[in-house]
Amino acid sequence: MIDFKPSHVVLAVPPLTGTMGRAEREHAAAIIVRTCQVQGDEWKSVTEDQVMAMLTADLEAGTQPFVSLIKNPFFKPDPAALVAAGFAKRDGEALELTAKGIEALRPWVRLPEASGA
Numbered sequence: 001m002i003d004f005k006p007s008h009v010v011l012a013v014p015p016l017t018g019t020m021g022r023a024e025r026e027h028a029a030a031i032i033v034r035t036c037q038v039q040g041d042e043w044k045s046v047t048e049d050q051v052m053a054m055l056t057a058d059l060e061a062g063t064q065p066f067v068s069l070i071k072n073p074f075f076k077p078d079p080a081a082l083v084a085a086g087f088a089k090r091d092g093e094a095l096e097l098t099a100k101g102i103e104a105l106r107p108w109v110r111l112p113e114a115s116g117a
Contacts, residue, residue, distance in 0.1 A: 002043060002102055004109045006036035012108075013065040019104045020087055024078035029087060030065065031077055032097055033105065034058070043102060045094035 009016075014023065015030035035046040035054045058066045069075040079095055082088040087101035097105075 002099075004106075004111060005041050006033050006043065007041045008109045008111055009033050009037075009105050010108045010110050011065050013068045015065050015069075016105065016108055019107060020082070020085065020101075022078075022081065023074070024076050025082045025085060025087060027069070027075055028077035028079045028082040028095075029097065029101060029105070031055075032088065032095055034066070043097065045091040045096040047094045 011030050011034055014026070016026040016033075017023075020026045020029060031051055031054075032046055035051050036043055038054050038057070039046065039050055055066055055070075057063075059070060079088065082101070083090060083095070086098060087104060088095050088097050090096075
């Protein structure tokens with residue numbers, strides 16, 4: 001059961017370190033997570049157009065982690081490797097994280113503090 005939203009996943013520089021075995025997969029997952037964050041904060045398939053819109057907006061706004069990553073020669077997202085490892089699946093032309101992929105994010109999940117009296 002998914003008990004957290006995309007906005008609960010911290011995307012540091014570098015993002016999702018130690019979650020999917022290879023930085024290239026983690027970078028691709030971070031792009032999906034960030035796109036889900038800005039596309040309604042729900043887990044869903046994302047298209048290349050949505051990803052490009054997110055990247056453009058984040059770069060223009062100076063939003064991390066992609067402002068720093070885009071300049072890094074080692075930033076090489078590999079969606080095909082993400083799919084091959086079972087962390088994502090293709091939905092037509094779109095990509096979607098699988099339950100395995102979402103669960104792998106858990107070390108980077110920070111739930112908001114419950115407000116109470």
